[in-house]
Amino acid sequence: MKFNLALRNLLIVLFGALVLSACSTTKKGDLSGDVYTGTETIEYLAKGVPDRVFFATNKSSLTTAARDTLRKQATWLRKNKDISVTVEGHADERGTREYNLALGERRANAAKDYLMTYGISGKRISVISYGKEKPVNPASNPLAWSQNRRSVSVKAN
Amino acid sequence: MKKIIILFLYIILSFSKAQALIKVDITRGNLDPLPVAISPLHVDGKSEKFSLFEVNKLGSEISKIIEQNIKSTGLFNPLNKDAFVQKPDIAHLKPRFEDWRLIKAQALVTGKLLIKDDKLKVEFRLWDLTAAKEMLALSFTTTPNNWRRVAHIISDKIYERLTGEGGYFDTRIIYVSETGPKDQRVKKLALMDQDGYNIKYLTLGNELVLTPRFNPTNQLVTYMSYFKNLPRVYLLDIETGIQEIVGNFPGMTFAPRFSPDGKKIIMSFAKDGNSDIYSMDIETRIVEQITKHPSIDTSPSYSPDGKYVAFNSDRSGLQQIYVMRSDGTGVKRITHGKGIYGTPVWSPRGDLIAFTKVRKGRFYIGVMRSDGSGERLLTENFYQEAPSWSPNGRVLIFYRETKSDKTGKGFSAKLWSIDITGYNERRVKTETDASDPSWSSLLSK
Numbered sequence: 001m002k003f004n005l006a007l008r009n010l011l012i013v014l015f016g017a018l019v020l021s022a023c024s025t026t027k028k029g030d031l032s033g034d035v036y037t038g039t040e041t042i043e044y045l046a047k048g049v050p051d052r053v054f055f056a057t058n059k060s061s062l063t064t065a066a067r068d069t070l071r072k073q074a075t076w077l078r079k080n081k082d083i084s085v086t087v088e089g090h091a092d093e094r095g096t097r098e099y100n101l102a103l104g105e106r107r108a109n110a111a112k113d114y115l116m117t118y119g120i121s122g123k124r125i126s127v128i129s130y131g132k133e134k135p136v137n138p139a140s141n142p143l144a145w146s147q148n149r150r151s152v153s154v155k156a157n
Numbered sequence: 158m159k160k161i162i163i164l165f166l167y168i169i170l171s172f173s174k175a176q177a178l179i180k181v182d183i184t185r186g187n188l189d190p191l192p193v194a195i196s197p198l199h200v201d202g203k204s205e206k207f208s209l210f211e212v213n214k215l216g217s218e219i220s221k222i223i224e225q226n227i228k229s230t231g232l233f234n235p236l237n238k239d240a241f242v243q244k245p246d247i248a249h250l251k252p253r254f255e256d257w258r259l260i261k262a263q264a265l266v267t268g269k270l271l272i273k274d275d276k277l278k279v280e281f282r283l284w285d286l287t288a289a290k291e292m293l294a295l296s297f298t299t300t301p302n303n304w305r306r307v308a309h310i311i312s313d314k315i316y317e318r319l320t321g322e323g324g325y326f327d328t329r330i331i332y333v334s335e336t337g338p339k340d341q342r343v344k345k346l347a348l349m350d351q352d353g354y355n356i357k358y359l360t361l362g363n364e365l366v367l368t369p370r371f372n373p374t375n376q377l378v379t380y381m382s383y384f385k386n387l388p389r390v391y392l393l394d395i396e397t398g399i400q401e402i403v404g405n406f407p408g409m410t411f412a413p414r415f416s417p418d419g420k421k422i423i424m425s426f427a428k429d430g431n432s433d434i435y436s437m438d439i440e441t442r443i444v445e446q447i448t449k450h451p452s453i454d455t456s457p458s459y460s461p462d463g464k465y466v467a468f469n470s471d472r473s474g475l476q477q478i479y480v481m482r483s484d485g486t487g488v489k490r491i492t493h494g495k496g497i498y499g500t501p502v503w504s505p506r507g508d509l510i511a512f513t514k515v516r517k518g519r520f521y522i523g524v525m526r527s528d529g530s531g532e533r534l535l536t537e538n539f540y541q542e543a544p545s546w547s548p549n550g551r552v553l554i555f556y557r558e559t560k561s562d563k564t565g566k567g568f569s570a571k572l573w574s575i576d577i578t579g580y581n582e583r584r585v586k587t588e589t590d591a592s593d594p595s596w597s598s599l600l601s602k
Contacts (some may be wrong), residue, residue, distance in 0.1 A: 022551070058475065060430070093558070094497040096513050096542045097367065098412040099469065101388070102425065102432040104452040105409055109430025128386065129409060129427070129530055132366055138339035138540075138565025155437075 035063055035148035041136045045153060049076045052113060053150040057092070057145075060106040062114055070111055073153055074118030084124040086156045089109045091147035093132045104129030104151075111151040126156060193219050193227065193261035193287075197238070198279065198399030199246035201271035204447070207301055215304060216245065216270055216326060219279070222308035223266065224560050225352060226326045227315060231581035236262055245269070262286055265313060277301040281311050284578040291490055293318045305354060310601060323549040326351060329556065329597040331369045331378055332572060333360065335590040339565040346380060348395065351596075353586040355467045359393065368543075368593050372415045375597040379403065379413040379422050380389060390424045390432040392439070404437045404444055414453045416483075417463045423447070425455040434468055434485075447485040458502045458510075459483065460527065467491075467501035467527070469511055480527060500543055503527070505598075506550035509577070513542040515556075524577050535579045554577055554585060556592040 030038035036054040043051045048061070051068035051073075077083060089108030091100035108127035116122050137144035170378070184543075190476040198216035207215055222234040233437050239249075240257040249267035257265050266335065268281030274528040279295040295314055297307055306327060313324025334347040346359040346366050360366055369380035376392045395398040404410065413424040414437070423436040434448040436459045448454040452472035461465055467480050473490065476497040481488040492498040496516030503510055514521040520541045541557040554574045561568035569590045572585035585594070 049230070050378045056446045058471075093540065094515070094518070096469075096515075097477075098425070099453060099471075100369075101409070101411045102427060102455050105289050105427040105432065105461065106430040106453065113430075127430075130365075133342070133367075135340050138561055138568065140560040140568070141563070144563075 013069045031146055032063075032145060034146055035065075035096045036149070037148075039076055041150075045073065045155065046076050046080075049073055052150045054146060055107055055149040055151075057149065058095070059098070059128070060103065066111075070107060071118060073102045074115050074120050075123065077115065077120045078118075082157075084156045085153045086128070087096065087115075087125060087127045088134075088152045088154060089127065089129040090136075090148055090150050090152070091132045092132060092148045093135060093140065094145060095132065097131060100131035101129050106129045107149075107151045109129060111153065116151075122138070162457075172260070173409070175329045177568060190232055192234045192236055192261050194236045194241060194257060194260065195224050195227075195245075196241060196245045196248050196268070196269050197268045198281070199244075199249055199270060204270070204272040205275070207272055209302075210303075212272060215272075219268075219270070219304060219308045219311070219438070220266070221593060222305060222352070223312045223315070226309065226312035228582065229352075230316065230319065231576065233251075235514040245522070245560070249280075252284055252515055254284070254286050256423075257286050264315075264319065265290075266311075267312070272301055275301065277304060277307065279307050281314075283315055290520075305326060305350065306600070311353075313599070322551060324599070325549050325552065325596075328548060329371075329375065329599045329600065330572070330594050332556075332583070332587070332591045332594040333369065334587070335570050335592060336362075339561055345468070346378070346393075346589075347589075347591070349587070353570045353588075356588055358553075359395070359398075368412065370414050370545075370595045371597045373417060373419045373598060375600060376531050377415075377419075379415060379424075380562060381411045381413065383494075384578065389535050390422065390582055391576035392422070404435075404442070412457065416459050421464065423457045424458065434466070436483075438515075445484075447483070449483070449485075456500050460503045461507045462506055465527070466505055467472065467475040468500045469501060478529070490600070491527070492532075493529065494532060502544055502546060503549040504546050505548055509550070511544040511546065511553050513578075523577065526555075527538075532595070533577075535575050535577065535581065536573075536582055541573070543593055547574075547596055550577075554582075554594045554596055556594060558592075 012052050045051050049072045050069045053069050087108040089104035091103045112125045135148045137147045162561050197525050200213050200216040204212045212343045223262050226578045227233040228235050240260045265284040265353045270279045278298045283293040285292045309327040312326040328351045331348050334345045335342050337343045343362040344366050346369050349356040350548045365383040367381045369378050382391050388409040390403040390413040391400050392403050409427040410424050421436045421438050425432045426435045432453045432455050434454050435446050437444045442509040452470050457466050457468040466483050469476050469478050476499050478492040478501045480499045490577045496514050498514050500513045501510045510527050511524050521534040522536050522544050525532040539560050544553040544555040553572050557568045557573050570590045572586050572594050576584040
């Protein structure tokens, strides 16, 4: 009996640990540092061309994944010379409104500059910042904030 | 607003500066508010009909507004009218001081009103019950529709006489009204009296609008709009409804504020991802670049003498507050504490700068001296920012947002105010959710 009870407790502990680790893997899978690495909110400009890149808190530097996405966008834009895009820059809700407007602008321009270094004319890329005004995920938690710190390339024509 | 309503302050019955015993110290939090009896105003039997409600009620309605105003300061305790010992008309002539003292009142407000020839005539007196003296007596004539303003002006006079500071009740708040779910907010410019009445919506909600601010005479508002998806600073004339873009900038302009003389608008302009501070003279349209730095410089605010500008910049890596001369020279960082600092706003008295601070995921509204010393955090919350000063520099209004759950529910944006003593934190009621409040100066100076 005693042994059985101990075994049952062990099983409960093991099961609990399994559930916990499952949770933490999904979270780790979606965030690297505090940059979103998942695919949940992403839309596609064309097959295999994601429309958005994600940023760390208060940062506008492009991660390796962001550069990879932007290179795909550049390739697609080179093939579709008649298309122009608007890059929308966004911030999470955890900053002051005015600073976030500036931060969104900086993020959108970081994406624009990168597209330009891959040969896309600046004339085909306009930028607009929405600061914290247009969250894609309305929740107040670190995952939502990471999905909202983004710049999104949108077809403008 | 259309017709400038002039309040004739035409009979000053008396203004006794003789030393009164009662005086309220507002430099500290007041845990023992002064008991005040505010008698309903006596309505003269010869009064004409009033368009909004029965004229006999006007006297008590005005006294209720006065009561709410002075109670909201946390400095006064208006006593229950059930205990009042004299009829309004008799008390107004000369109160029986000893009887009013029995109900523990230390000051008494009495008054009477008359509507005649479509004019509202109001007279009021403030009595020092301890010294058994009249402290103040004033009379106004205005249009009857202005009755709430009359109550606010009387409240200001009482506040001024008892505290020695300027009042702030005859004022308005311009703010952004918010409706709809968090990820699809509809925002409109809205204007209301300081106590939440007389709400007017100035835009329809078709485009996103942000950060409205009054000019010193309260006739113009500068704000940011995404009209035609071009985020720009606008100038709006509240009386005519005419609006125009400020300047001819090729990119986003934001974070506008007037200079204290009302002649300039200072704001940020974002170019190639970098935001610097610019000013534009409203009359000559001359634009001046004030900061030139590859960092984000924004949220500029002039000192009341116009000689300095406080702003926030991330030139050190994170957002901090800086002060410079208004021509952009002599830039000096004034915040060195842990955390990030933003939205500096210079007090109309010039002595303090209010700010938002973010530390360890919490948001604070605080004040510090203009050299950055003497930092005092007044309130902590999940999210709050954008303080704006009452015209007497004693109260801050700001907005607070609540946390939302996974579906975005639970989110709200509300206006709050707090005394710079750190006491008397209270909700400022609005019809809808609200953000970005800006307090006007006194409407009648």
